[in-house]
Amino acid sequence: MEFSVSALHELESKVENLSDTISAKLRCGKLQDLTSDLFKHKSVTKELLTTIVLQMGTLICDSKMVLRSACEKIDEQKSDLIQTKNELIKCKSVKLEAVKETVQSEMKSFSDVVKSKSVSSGLSPAKIKMAVHSAMRDEDRAKNFIIFGAEEELECEEEEMSDKDLVKDIFGIVKGGDERSIIKCERVGVKKSTDAKRPIKVTVKDAETVRDVLSKAKILKSFQSPGYNFEFCNLFLSPDRSLEERISRQNLVKEMKDMIKKDPNKKYYIRNNRVCVAEKPTA
Structure with a gap:
């Protein structure tokens, strides 16, 4: 007898019937009230006990078969469940890896963007791409700082100097960062008048240099500027926000x-x- 819901109900019915039969033959209200004294009654013959034992033996055999089949079914289901879980984990890993590869193709460092964050399967490719571009912009801005208040035409000792020369001098004054890390210096915006002083955006190799220079920028406020056509104390350094x-x-x-x-x-x-x-x- 294999394990099934109907087999359990059938087995339950057999146990119930045998229990009622034994209770009736031994004249006890229910099987739980059975005592050894009840077996001493004249009506309890050898033939009756033999019949009861045979019926119980058959019932025990049927129960063993159902229980063994149930154990096999449960073990099989557990194995299937474990396999299903492993397949789900594998499928999830494949999907996350695919998303990771897509993101890495759009940015320099995937790990800096999705640090301690999970990728939701509900995100559309457009939203993922937007998040990637936003993260890239944040990463790029971290390597920039802005100089406000610098003259458009810079001079030192009555000689022209470039915006990069100004940045090198600032690095030297505040003793922050290495001027060799300077990648680019450019004025931001369109010049609208001769009095306009467009900000200078400075790009360096790493965000650490930016933090170092900005943390020491207050030194410029007390720096004397002989020979320059501007005052360093009038310059203001800011993050690229x-x-x-x-x-x-x-x-x-x-x-x-x-x-x-x-x-x-x-x-x-x-x-x-x-x-x-x-x-x-x-x-």
């Missing part, structure tokens, strides 16, 4: 100016995308 970041920064600056007007006796500064305040040191 996205449009959203620039708008957020402008709002923070406006908020800080409003706070200064209300209480000029405190020192205000922007840190971690919020306006911070500190008491000015007393004389």
Whole structure:
């Protein structure tokens, strides 16, 4: 008898019938009330006990067959389940690898973009591509910094100097970064008037150089500029921010100016995308 739902019901019915038969023959209400004294009754003959034992033997054999078949079925289902799980894992790995290869073809470093993040199968190729381009722009901006306030026509000792010469001098003054890491210097925007001072975007080899230079840029505020046709203290160095970041920064600056007007006796500064305040040191 193989394991099945109908086989279990059939086996249950046989057990129930045999239980009722034994209870009736031995004159006990239910099988749980069976005691050794009931076997001493005159009606309990050898033939009756033989019949009961034979029926129980048949039932035990049927039960063993069903139980053995059930164990085999369960083991088989467990094996199928494990195989299915392995196939799902393999299929998921193949899909993730395919997405990874697609992303790597669009950017320099996949790991920098999807760090501690999973790729959702619900993302469309267009959204993935948009995310990749956005990550690439963020990665590129991290290697840039902006110089504000530099004259369009730079001079030192009455000789013309290029924007790159200016950047090299800044590197030397703040002693931050290696000037050999400078890749490109270019003015941003269209020159609209002779008085305009377009920002200079500086691109270097790595983001660490940018962080190093910006962290020491305050040195320019106290640097004397003999021989130059501009003052280094009038230059302002900034990260290369996205449009959203620039708008957020402008709002923070406006908020800080409003706070200064209300209480000029405190020192205000922007840190971690919020306006911070500190008491000015007393004389």
